[in-house]
Amino acid sequence: MNATTDSIRILLCDDHRIVREGLKQILADTPDIEVAAECASGPEVMHKARVEAIDLVLLDIAIPQQDGLDVLRQIKQEMPRLPVLMLSTYPEKQYAARCYKLGAAGYLNKSADTEQLVAAIRKAAGGGVYVSPQMAETLASELSARSSSHERSPHESLSHREYQVFQLIAAGRSVKEIADQLELSPNTVSTYRGRILEKTGASNDVGIAMYAVRHQLMPV
Structure with a gap:
């Protein structure tokens, strides 16, 4: 790992080992990002988030024992300043808005390219909120529709x-x-x-x- 002293330390949670290994390999060539810890279930996320020195959680939604959105909610209650970047196979339209409402610093589909992943991590770790161009367009359309109809689905x-x-x-x-x-x-x-x-x-x-x-x- 080509980590530097100023690297962004990530806690990576996904229940598929091959996915974790793939993400670690992708990020290994990014000097300012380091996978400092990893886990495969909801309870593990909470434990490691409490004991590890990390700057960001990269969290899958579909994890065993505790749903990823429940974990997100718990993290934001206990550690509100810890950024959580959600990673999922679910289309943004289904879950992204819910994640943002719960305090996520971003939502990425697992099909996102490396540049998008790195950009999202840097944005979230820097205190910002990452919104993909596709999601920004969707949210804008929804806000426009709501403002004109004053109704929610x-x-x-x-x-x-x-x-x-x-x-x-x-x-x-x-x-x-x-x-x-x-x-x-x-x-x-x-x-x-x-x-x-x-x-x-x-x-x-x-x-x-x-x-x-x-x-x-x-x-x-």
Whole structure:
């Protein structure tokens, strides 16, 4: 690692070892960026963020044991000055706005090129917020639409957990499968499902899936 004394020290979290190794290899040729620590699950992120001397967290959304957005929320509560750059396979349209609202310093799709990744890390570590050109255009369009209509889409009123359940229902998962994946009780999932039906105006799970398709919110 060609790290310098002024390098940006990163905590890298992704549950796929091959992804972590790939990112480390990409960043190894960038003198001012150093992968100082790595982990593969939500609880590990919190532990290492507390004990390691790091300048930024590079965090995947889909990590085991604790959802990446929950980890983001917890980091911003405990360490509000620590920048968190989200990295995901999910399209920006699905999750980026939620990440920014929770305090993320940026959102990158894993298909981003090396220059974009390095630029995002430097921007976030410097105290700024990285927004890709594509996301900037999307956010501008949404703000323009809201200012003219003064209304939000129904799914924007879903809480983070409701949105998770919404996505899994749209993907065809059963209440039990959702409960197992999110480590919730089936009754709790059913409660969230009821709120989703009420907020989106859907009458059943098929209606939820159709709503997701119509608004381009289908999980990938």
